Amino acid sequence: MSTVHLGLSLGHATDAEAEHWLATHLPAVPGLVACTHNVPAPHPHVALSVAAPERVVLPGTDPGLRAAADEAAARHRDRVSGRAVVFPGVESLTGALTAADILDRSAIERVTVLGGTDAGPDALIETRDFVRPLFRAGKLELVLVPVVGGRFAPFEVPNPTPCCADH
Structure with missing residues (x-):
C-alpha cells in the first residue's frame, strides 16, 4: 500500500492556529501523519501536509496559496522538513x-x-x-x-x- 501525500494552505498565521484546524477538521485515519510548515510565499504563513495510507478529504486551497501547499506536501513526502503534530503513537x-x-x-x-x-x-x-x-x-x-x-x-x-x- 502506498502513502498519499497532500498539501493544504489555508493562510494560518501561527502554528497554534494550524494545530487547532488539524484538531478540529482532520479525519481519524490510522497511520496518518500531519505536519505544519512555515512557508514564505506568497506571504509568511503556516501550510499543512498530510500523509496517510489512504486518500483523505481536505478542503480546497485558494489558487494563490497552491504553491505553498504543494511545497509542504513535497517536503513531507521527501522527509526533509515538517513539524509533526499528528503521528502514530x-x-x-x-x-x-x-x-x-x-x-x-x-x-x-x-x-x-x-x-x-x-x-x-x-x-x-x-x-x-x-x-x-x-x-x-x-x-x-x-x-x-x-x-x-x-x-x-x-x-x-x-x-x-x-x-x-x-x-
Whole structure:
C-alpha cells in the first residue's frame, strides 16, 4: 500500500492556529501523519501536509496559496522538513519517558539533544504532554534540551512566551 501525500494552505498565521484546524477538521485515519510548515510565499504563513495510507478529504486551497501547499506536501513526502503534530503513537507520549520508550511507542525515529548528539536509550524525558518532532534528513526526529535534574524535555514548549513580550 502506498502513502498519499497532500498539501493544504489555508493562510494560518501561527502554528497554534494550524494545530487547532488539524484538531478540529482532520479525519481519524490510522497511520496518518500531519505536519505544519512555515512557508514564505506568497506571504509568511503556516501550510499543512498530510500523509496517510489512504486518500483523505481536505478542503480546497485558494489558487494563490497552491504553491505553498504543494511545497509542504513535497517536503513531507521527501522527509526533509515538517513539524509533526499528528503521528502514530503521539497520544502515548505523556509524562516522563525514556528515549527508548519514545522510539518504541511512536513513529519518532531519532531522539537527539540540541546540537545533534543522540540521546541515550535511558535518557529521561519530561514530555510536558507536548511532543512535536521534525522531519530532518529523512527521519522523524525529536530534539531535546537539558532541564533540571539531569533530565531532558522537548525543545519546543507548549506555550512559548512571545519574543519581546515585556516591551
